[in-house]
Amino acid sequence: MTQVASELMGVDATTLVPASERVLADLVDHFDVDFAYLRHTDRKRGVTVLVAEWPRRIDPPTPDPLRVVAFADADSLFRELEEATEPIIIRRGDTVPDYQETIRRSAGLESVVTACVPLVSRGRSSGVLGFIKRGNRDWSPGELNVLKAIAALFAQLQARVEAEERLRYIASHDDLTGLANRRALLEHMESRLRAGEQGPVVTFFLDLDRLKALNDFLGHSAGDTFIRSLSTRLMENLDSDDMIARLGGDEFVIVPAKTMDAVEAELEASRLQQLISQRVSVGTESVSRGVSVGVALGVPGETSVSDVLRRADHALLAAKSGGGNGVVVFTDAMRAQFELQDDVELNLRTAVSDNSLVLHYQPEVDLRTGRIVALEALVRWEHPTRGLLPPGAFVAVAEATNLAGELGRWVIRSACAQFAEWRRRGLAANVVIRINVSPVQLVSLDFVERIEEVLRTYQIDGSSVCLEITEHVVVQDLMRTRLTLRGLKRMGVQIAIDDFGTGYSSLSHLKALPVDAVKIDRGFVQRLGDSNDDLAIVKSIIGLAGSFGLGVVGEGVETPMAARTLVGLGCYRAQGFLIARPLPAAEVEEHLRQGRIPLDLDLPRAGRGVASS
Structure with missing residues (x-):
């Protein structure tokens, strides 16, 4: 127990799997079993997810039938383990569930006995710690009590990791839409613009036209519904590897995973315009907004994140100044204009005096x-x-x-x-x-x-x-x-x-x-x-x-x-x-x-x- 507690003390999401494997390896040796595994329960999805196993199976099939198992489709043991709070032992001669049969064959085992110890958190099962032994094995009450204590340590670890993951998610996502926020955007762009990465890196700065009028007419809750619907539409119609961030209000930034030149970027910006301009149902109303798009290209190793975003923002301002619902790609001529503007703004106050x-x-x-x-x-x-x-x-x-x-x-x-x-x-x-x-x-x-x-x-x-x-x-x-x-x-x-x-x-x-x-x-x-x-x-x-x-x-x-x-x-x-x-x-x-x-x-x-x- 002391050894396991020490091993799990400093574990976080990034070290969860290797640390769990080390603990499982020690438990396999200590209890003289052939195979051990750790699974977590995802109640939102209604599935059990494999976290770690020891020893690792050799060449598991693709897709792995043990990686994610839906409770609705699982054998009777898994359905029982979904809500179990006490250990379950399957002895020699018992009917072997399909899942255990899959493990037995994958692990190269013959007739087996299995001990399943639920991870209990707040009175409910949050996963299972499982052990399989070839032939027969009796589990004493003392051993089961030790396994329950170890399972409790894993349950605490799981709760801590999930809390940390939740905090990390909140810190990097917009609370209204679930899209990435400014912090996540900056981290992503830093990675994309690092020397040696593929480029150019395209950035689209989007601003919805006249969203305030919608808020004034239908209310802010309707405006929030509109923003959420557009965010869902973007996620469904863009590549899963594209960065989509909401900076607040009616501003979005999109960084496609695909590299593009200026001509391709302008065509993609026009596609985004058409996508966003499609109507959205808000209560009993069907509404739409135009969008202005500023486009900027960055070269990895040469262009900083702040420069790319500033250029995209300048292009957006140019698009909006033209009446809105337009696309403007940042150019060298615009660069000179805005460099002058920045210089003037910085020095004009002293010029008066x-x-x-x-x-x-x-x-x-x-x-x-x-x-x-x-x-x-x-x-x-x-x-x-x-x-x-x-x-x-x-x-x-x-x-x-x-x-x-x-x-x-x-x-x-x-x-x-x-x-x-x-x-x-x-x-x-x-x-x-x-x-x-x-x-x-x-x-x-x-x-x-x-x-x-x-x-x-x-x-x-x-x-x-x-x-x-x-x-x-x-x-x-x-x-x-x-x-x-x-x-x-x-x-x-x-x-x-x-x-x-x-x-x-x-x-x-x-x-x-x-x-x-x-x-x-x-x-x-x-x-x-x-x-x-x-x-x-x-x-x-x-x-x-x-x-x-x-x-x-x-x-x-x-x-x-x-x-x-x-x-x-x-x-x-x-x-x-x-x-x-x-x-x-x-x-x-x-x-x-x-x-x-x-x-x-x-x-x-x-x-x-x-x-x-």
Whole structure:
């Protein structure tokens, strides 16, 4: 007993079989029997499972009829052992059950006697410890008591191993679906991406589209049912060796066991889309969701797990930004884009405070005379390693990381400080400074007060400042926008709608707002002279703006044809590369001294239309 207890003390799931075999070998010698075996009862499946035997049978058949035996199909002894709690002895002359006959023949034994000692746990049998002796053998009460004690040790070991296995399962599986969780996924991918393994390793990052709408309409329990049904469908339709993990919510990651190239991976992602889009019965409803899929490929020994998952996540974001229910494979171009985004996000916060942000100014002129009527302040970032970055490279990141307000305040204060300095030196006397305002700034409760404080600090009259907002902001929060703009107008500040015509709003919205001008989106202006559709749109914007008494500015003027077309339509104010690119403050000063930028557009002597004051 002491020897057996010592042998089993440190056993876990990984060492259970060899340790059990050693104990069985000792018991065979000690009790002078020919064969011993250990079986566990799986009540959920209704079967008895062979754990260990000694001596091992030579060349057991495949499949092994003794490995897993269903109680429903077993002989009378096994059916009795399923619930037995006391030893059962089959002596010489007794009818030998089919199972014992199978053992006898497999072990090369002749007439046998068998002792079956149940493993009792919490008053129920959880397995059996069995011994077979050739010929006849009497088992004394003392021996049976020892075997019962040893069986109890095996029962305790089994309970401990099952508890450990359960904890291990919980630690590596999602509790809602039974799929692998993030921890198991990472361990699996570490193994797949190890040097020397086959590749490339494909990773699919899936996100269900608009699951929240389903939860809101049918309830969260219905959403859980939907998730479980989809998980079952994935397990039934994918290879058993594929890794399927749920990361929580409506996010899944699939790592196929099969290696694939990018083309094969994209085809497989489309198959997954079709599989998931099939309808699911939830209560009395039949529902379905689309799914966005990001695809990334990893090379064993070269690509880390975090890199593959990050790339798949970036591809997923690209798929969702395209409206959802799409497939995007991560590419080198996307890698460069997201490396820049990560770099910007990491360093932008310090850029606001370490003087690495600068302002450039793009002149706006009267196309008929070349006179400078306004300067648009445009922020740039002198990145420590990437050089001068335009706003398109970092403004969206600022908005996504709650830095837009801080960045916007810096732009307003810096632009007004420079404008006041020019005014002090006698420059820009009849020029308006234009400053772009982010959505975050416009809806902040103290925005009007901040503008008032800046104007007072630099002694600038409000009519010399024009704040530019996008159409999207107007529609996003029309009520709040109206209150803010009215507060600005009380100070005389001008308001312009930037990038107008891109489809977010209509001039009917502007009728309710204290707006002074609209700036026609550069996409329409650039193609003037080449596109009749753009000509019709620009003509319509100019005509409708005139009927509302609004000024009009053409953005993106890059060709003489575009400039002449604008003048012919009655839009005289414009900016663009044909006139001047955005310039540092020192360089734009030369234009301010001249007061105009010479243009040779071969315009007619007189033009009539909407004048932009």
